[in-house]
Structures are given as C-alpha cells and as structure tokens.
Amino acid sequence: MKKILNGLIALLACGSVAWAATNEPPAAGASNLDEVVKALRAHYVNRDKLDASSIDAATVKGILNALGRGAVLVTPEPPATNTAAVSLTMTNTPAALAEREPLARTEVIEPNIGYIRVTDVAEDTVSAVDGELQKFSAAKCDGYILDLRFADGTNFMAAAELAGRFFGDERELFVLKTAEGEQVFKAHRHGDGAKDAKDLAVAPLILLVNGQTRGAAEALAGAVRGQDRGVIVGSLTAGAPATTEDIPLSDGQVLRVATGKVVLKLSDPKSLPNPDVFPGGITPDIYVPLDLAVEQDVVLKASTNMTLTVSLQPHVAKKRMSEADLVKAFRGEAVQTPTMEEGDTTPEESAEIQKVRDVVLQRAVDVLKGIRVLLSWQ
Numbered sequence: 001m002k003k004i005l006n007g008l009i010a011l012l013a014c015g016s017v018a019w020a021a022t023n024e025p026p027a028a029g030a031s032n033l034d035e036v037v038k039a040l041r042a043h044y045v046n047r048d049k050l051d052a053s054s055i056d057a058a059t060v061k062g063i064l065n066a067l068g069r070g071a072v073l074v075t076p077e078p079p080a081t082n083t084a085a086v087s088l089t090m091t092n093t094p095a096a097l098a099e100r101e102p103l104a105r106t107e108v109i110e111p112n113i114g115y116i117r118v119t120d121v122a123e124d125t126v127s128a129v130d131g132e133l134q135k136f137s138a139a140k141c142d143g144y145i146l147d148l149r150f151a152d153g154t155n156f157m158a159a160a161e162l163a164g165r166f167f168g169d170e171r172e173l174f175v176l177k178t179a180e181g182e183q184v185f186k187a188h189r190h191g192d193g194a195k196d197a198k199d200l201a202v203a204p205l206i207l208l209v210n211g212q213t214r215g216a217a218e219a220l221a222g223a224v225r226g227q228d229r230g231v232i233v234g235s236l237t238a239g240a241p242a243t244t245e246d247i248p249l250s251d252g253q254v255l256r257v258a259t260g261k262v263v264l265k266l267s268d269p270k271s272l273p274n275p276d277v278f279p280g281g282i283t284p285d286i287y288v289p290l291d292l293a294v295e296q297d298v299v300l301k302a303s304t305n306m307t308l309t310v311s312l313q314p315h316v317a318k319k320r321m322s323e324a325d326l327v328k329a330f331r332g333e334a335v336q337t338p339t340m341e342e343g344d345t346t347p348e349e350s351a352e353i354q355k356v357r358d359v360v361l362q363r364a365v366d367v368l369k370g371i372r373v374l375l376s377w378q
Contacts, residue, residue: 033059069279070241070258076248101300106132110309113368114141114203118162121153121216126161133200143368144200145361146224147208149234149299153216156242156262160185163223166230168201171265173223174277176242178260187223204371205230206364209284210295214238219262222277225285226264232284233364239281286367288360298358312362 041050064071101119106129109115114136118125146166153159160173164187176183207230209221218237224230241258248254261278274280302311356362 069239072256073249074246074254074256076252076254102128104128104132106135107308108135108139108141109145109307109312109365112139112141112143113365114139114144115147115308116144117147118151118217118220120151121159121162121220122155123158125153125155125158129162129165141199141203142372143204143206145206145208145364145368146230147299147361148213148217148221149208149210149295149360150212151217152212152214156185156216156219157188159216159220159223161188163220164188165200166205166224167227171227173227173265174219175263175265176260177263178243184265185219185223204368206367207232207234208360208364209234209237209282210290210360211235211238211281211292213282214240215242218277218282222262222264222282225282226266226272226275228267228271231286231367232282233286233367234284234288234360235290236283237277237281239277239279241278286363288363290358290360294357295360308361311358312356312365 037050037055041047044050064073101117103118103120103122103125105117107115116129116132118129144166156174156176163173164170167187170186170188172184172186174185176185205224207221207224209218209232213221213234214237218240219242221232221237225232241260242262243258243260244256245259246254246256258278261276264272264275264277266272266275298311302308
C-alpha cells in the first residue's frame with residue numbers, strides 16, 4: 001500500500017496518474033479510485049490539493065494521457081465572421097486551386113524507373129493515376145516508385161483500388177474497424193487503367209513515406225507493406241486514426257475522439273509486430289531521416305522546369321569574380337565570390353559540388369538500381 005501511495009503522490013504532484021506515464025495497466029489496488037482517494041485524503045500531507053475538482057481534473061488528464069492521440073481536447077476556432085457562411089472559401093478559390101498539386105503525376109526517372117506521386121487519395125485519384133500511367137506505355141520501366149509523402153485522404157475504397165494496380169489478384173488488404181463494426185477492403189482491379197503499365201503488379205516497387213503520410217494514403221502504404229509487395233523508404237508515418245469525431249463539451253472545448261482505425265491484413269503474420277496503423281504508424285524498411293522543412297521544399301515546391309533525373313544529379317556550383325572584385329583581390333582586399341549561373345565557366349578548383357537534397361528519393365533510386373543488378377545476374 002505504501003508503494004501505491006508514494007506513486008500516486010508523485011503523480012498527482014505532476015498532474016497525472018500512474019498508468020498515464022507508462023501506458024501499462026495500473027498496479028494492483030490502484031484501480032479502485034474511491035478507495036485510493038479516501039486513503040490519500042486521510043494520510044497525504046497536502047490534503048488541500050485533493051479537493052473534488054483537483055481529483056476530477058487529474059483523472060481526466062490521466063485518461064487523456066493514456067489514450068494519447070486517441071482522445072484530445074481542442075479549442076474550437078472562433079468564427080471569422082458573424083454573417084452566413086459562403087461556399088467559396090479561401091481554400092477553394094480558383095487561385096488557391098491552381099496552386100495545389102494535382103492528385104497524381106508521373107515521370108520517368110532515367111534509366112527506366114517509373115515515378116508516381118499521389119497527393120490525396122480521393123474519389124478521382126485512381127482515374128488521375130490511370131491517366132498519368134500512359135506516360136509509361138513506351139518507357140519499358142523495370143521498377144516503380146510510389147511517392148506518398150505529405151499524402152492524405154479519406155477515401156479508403158480508392159486506396160484499395162489504387163493498391164490493386166500493384167497486385168495480380170483481389171486479395172484482402174485491410175479492415176476499417178469502428179465501434180459499429182468492420183469493413184474489409186480488397187485490392188480491386190476494376191477497369192483497364194493498368195494497361196499502360198502492364199508490369200506494375202510484378203515489377204520491383206518502392207514506397208516513399210514520411211510523418212505527414214496519413215489517412216487513406218497511410219492505409220495504402222500499409223496495405224502494400226502488409227502484403228510484402230514493396231519496400232518502404234523514408235520515416236515513420238503519422239499513425240493517424242482513420243476517422244474521428246468532435247464532441248462539444250460544456251466548457252467550450254471539444255473532445256476529439258478516434259472512432260475508426262485501419263487494421264492491416266498480413267501475408268505473413270510475423271512480418272509486422274502490430275497490424276494496427278493507429279497509433280504506431282508504419283515503420284519504413286529503410287529509414288532515411290530528412291529535415292521536414294527541407295523535405296517539404298523539395299517535394300511540394302519542386303521546380304517545374306527540372307526533371308527528377310536532373311534533380312538527382314550532383315549539382316556543381318562554381319564561383320566567379322567581377323572586374324571590381326579582381327581589382328580588390330589585386331589590392332589584397334577581401335572579396336566575396338557569388339555562385340555562378342549554369343553555363344558560366346571558371347577553373348575547376350573553384351567549383352563546389354552541391355549534394356542532392358531529396359535523399360529519400362535518391363535512396364529509392366539506388367535500391368532499384370541494386371535490384372536491377374541482382375536480377376541481371378540470375
């Protein structure tokens with residue numbers, strides 16, 4: 001009993017409860033809240049800290065800490081105006097829509113690697129991907145990269161259908177589990193969208209993910225990983241719930257509760273320790289750390305006038321000096337030499353090689369090249 005009391009005293013002092021910190025079942029005897037509170041009020045030195053409101057607050061905080069992202073208190077944003085809402089918001093104006101990435105885009109990375117980027121798994125994503133796959137019809141790609149970094153989505157049927165492009169059958173991929181029941185999703189191959197990349201279901205496949213891969217896109221990545229169809233490169237995914245519900249509280253706050261999660265169907269039960277996507281996320285097979293700001297810049301703000309093949313080549317930045325700088329250098333004064341533009345010439349000793357910024361994509365390309373070499377030896 002003394003150990004229980006000491007543990008509760010320490011945890012009440014930091015505003016928590018025992019099982020919130022360890023995420024493990026409470027110790028024997030500590031599960032009887034009324035009995036524990038009565039004992040504390042009789043023996044704890046600072047009894048004034050054990051009033052009803054303090055105990056209630058600590059209990060709620062402990063429960064929320066134990067559930068982690070499964071249940072969080074959020075403060076609703078105040079309305080921007082007291083007038084009636086309009087359908088044309090800042091996020092769906094024509095200007096804003098023009099700046100968004102398309103649902104899908106493809107590119108052939110030399111030599112013969114098909115790159116597919118998906119930004120959002122929505123109703124039209126599969127048709128968008130199928131339209132883009134036409135670029136691979138004459139490319140004879142022998143490996144593919146599916147980039148799901150910063151991808152989201154709520155259409156799990158589209159996720160299953162898109163996953164079907166990478167499987168040769170209609171196997172079960174994942175289950176959407178809610179309090180109301182379960183829904184099984186299979187690898188649909190409806191339509192003839194994969195005809196422009198006939199080897200899509202058998203060629204080596206690399207998936208790129210990061211901490212912003214969530215929702216239906218995360219389910220898509222997990223489905224491919226759970227079936228051992230491809231290799232995942234990048235960083236741990238978001239581990240987000242499939243669905244949530246906001247419950248208004250009397251104090252004005254909102255309790256956001258996870259109401260659904262994706263449970264993967266595994267081709268080998270030993271391949272993943274936990275088939276639940278929420279809350280642990282999907283651990284990549286090849287972990288490649290990259291600063292989130294840098295990754296956002298190279299993925300979401302990629303130059304439209306530069307191919308991925310060029311972006312993955314080491315860039316040589318050279319130095320140049322103006323006539324005024326030469327005069328300063330002749331006088332022995334300090335000179336700053338700006339970077340030269342492409343096409344300028346200068347001695348090689350003044351050149352500086354700039355590293356490839358998208359190291360995640362570079363690692364995926366390297367892996368596919370290695371697989372190609374191994375297959376050539378067979």
